Amino acid sequence: MPEPADLKTLSRGPAGGGVPLDATVPRLSLLAHPGLAAFLSARLLSSFSAQVQAVAVGWQIYMLTHSARALAWVGLAQFLPMVCLILVAGHAADHFNRRAITVACQIVEACGALVMAAGSFGHWLTPGVIYGMVVLFGTARVFEMPSQQTFLPALVPAAIFPRATALSSSLFQFAAIMGPSVGGLLYGGGAGFCYAVCGAGFGLAALSTYRMALTGTAPARRPMTMETLLGGLRFIRARPEMLGAISLDLFAVLLGGATALLPVYADDILHAGPVGLGLLRMAPGLGALAGGLILARRPLQRHAGRRMFVAVAVFGFATILFGVSTWLPLSVAALAVLGAADVLSMVVRGALVQLRTPDEMRGRVSAVNTLFIGSSNQLGEFESGMLASLVGPVEAVVLGGVGTVVVAVVWMRLFPALRRLDRLSDLRPG
Numbered sequence: 001m002p003e004p005a006d007l008k009t010l011s012r013g014p015a016g017g018g019v020p021l022d023a024t025v026p027r028l029s030l031l032a033h034p035g036l037a038a039f040l041s042a043r044l045l046s047s048f049s050a051q052v053q054a055v056a057v058g059w060q061i062y063m064l065t066h067s068a069r070a071l072a073w074v075g076l077a078q079f080l081p082m083v084c085l086i087l088v089a090g091h092a093a094d095h096f097n098r099r100a101i102t103v104a105c106q107i108v109e110a111c112g113a114l115v116m117a118a119g120s121f122g123h124w125l126t127p128g129v130i131y132g133m134v135v136l137f138g139t140a141r142v143f144e145m146p147s148q149q150t151f152l153p154a155l156v157p158a159a160i161f162p163r164a165t166a167l168s169s170s171l172f173q174f175a176a177i178m179g180p181s182v183g184g185l186l187y188g189g190g191a192g193f194c195y196a197v198c199g200a201g202f203g204l205a206a207l208s209t210y211r212m213a214l215t216g217t218a219p220a221r222r223p224m225t226m227e228t229l230l231g232g233l234r235f236i237r238a239r240p241e242m243l244g245a246i247s248l249d250l251f252a253v254l255l256g257g258a259t260a261l262l263p264v265y266a267d268d269i270l271h272a273g274p275v276g277l278g279l280l281r282m283a284p285g286l287g288a289l290a291g292g293l294i295l296a297r298r299p300l301q302r303h304a305g306r307r308m309f310v311a312v313a314v315f316g317f318a319t320i321l322f323g324v325s326t327w328l329p330l331s332v333a334a335l336a337v338l339g340a341a342d343v344l345s346m347v348v349r350g351a352l353v354q355l356r357t358p359d360e361m362r363g364r365v366s367a368v369n370t371l372f373i374g375s376s377n378q379l380g381e382f383e384s385g386m387l388a389s390l391v392g393p394v395e396a397v398v399l400g401g402v403g404t405v406v407v408a409v410v411w412m413r414l415f416p417a418l419r420r421l422d423r424l425s426d427l428r429p430g
Contacts, residue, residue: 030164035155035213042208044171046106049201051179053113056194059187064127077131081138086371087229089143093363095221098147099214103206105144110202112137113195120192149366153354154214159425162299165350169343170292177285232364242356244415245349246369250376252312255403256319257380264393272328283332287339295347304348305421309408311344316404323397355427
């Protein structure tokens with residue numbers, strides 16, 4: 001095994017603009033690459049703290065207002081900064097120090113959480129103040145995400161990038177699974193205690209980000225114009241395989257948003273109660289966690305494009321199976337398969353977005369990817385709820401699954417370059 005100095009040289013392979021990689025690179029331990037452990041720690045701590053804080057905000061707003069509409073305003077306060085600022089955040093990630101942006105955002109998140117903790121302990125935290133802090137937090141997350149998503153190609157060579165992506169996705173899913181549960185437990189100690197823990201988590205994430213061993217030159221600063229703001233959209237549009245991967249995921253999530261109807265299924269169809277709802281909510285994350293760990297150990301070797309289409313089709317069929325199931329274990333299994341299939345698609349899309357994009361464009365392209373995925377999650381839940389109110393929940397879920405399968409078949413014909421994609425490790429900027 002190479003010494004640490006050699007590992008650092010290898011980490012500047014084709015993905016980072018350095019020397020070519022040899023056949024020994026894929027066999028190296030993932031965590032042996034300098035900075036990767038710090039990156040994964042920062043992402044886990046930041047995501048976990050965000051999940052815990054979301055639970056605390058929801059509980060506290062409802063306790064203060066006893067209004068479902070007040071909860072809707074929380075979602076809007078988080079969503080609006082992304083829509084309004086994501087392209088600006090992408091421009092900033094490509095023209096300023098990305099690590100400094102990410103650290104600054106995580107410090108803002110930590111300070112915001114501590115302010116909310118002080119307000120809760122002092123009993124002066126009103127719904128208006130909470131909404132304002134949620135907007136601040138949402139703004140910080142908008143600027144944090146495009147910069148943070150550019151780190152991985154600078155930390156690991158292209159040959160092991162899919163494995164690193166799968167491991168990163170697994171940790172993100174772990175945070176998504178455990179965060180709400182831990183948040184509920186911490187809230188038992190009071191909202192202030194919960195926010196204080198979140199503040200500590202964001203602070204540790206900032207420290208881990210600061211300690212990352214990043215290589216590369218400082219970005220050249222350019223004024224913000226419509227050309228630079230829309231550069232990510234133009235870049236994706238000019239590359240059919242990348243456009244196909246992002247739009248395929250967009251429509252798959254938009255049509256297959258069965259998770260929005262889980263409360264209806266748990267109560268009216270499966271008659272499983274709150275415990276059953278908890279199992280249903282955990283199932284996609286557990287499936288994604290298992291799938292990510294498998295892909296981290298046994299990465300995709302060949303036919304990545306075809307396997308992505310198969311994964312999206314499996315996502316659709318699993319959605320259909322969940323839709324027609326009236327047996328809780330089968331429903332949980334279907335959602336777990338759905339989550340595992342989603343991770344495979346995520347790994348291929350992540351490799352395309354990061355490895356096919358030159359470093360000077362990664363922030364803006366990541367911003368567009370974030371906007372598409374975030375919008376599809378929000379709109380998918382809206383679409384599922386509206387369709388269920390018109391035709392019924394079972395019909396809505398089944399139709400969404402059928403639509404996902406149809407989209408996979410149509411996209412195979414519309415984007416042959418994506419279908420022919422073979423080795424992810426062969427992807428190069430351009």
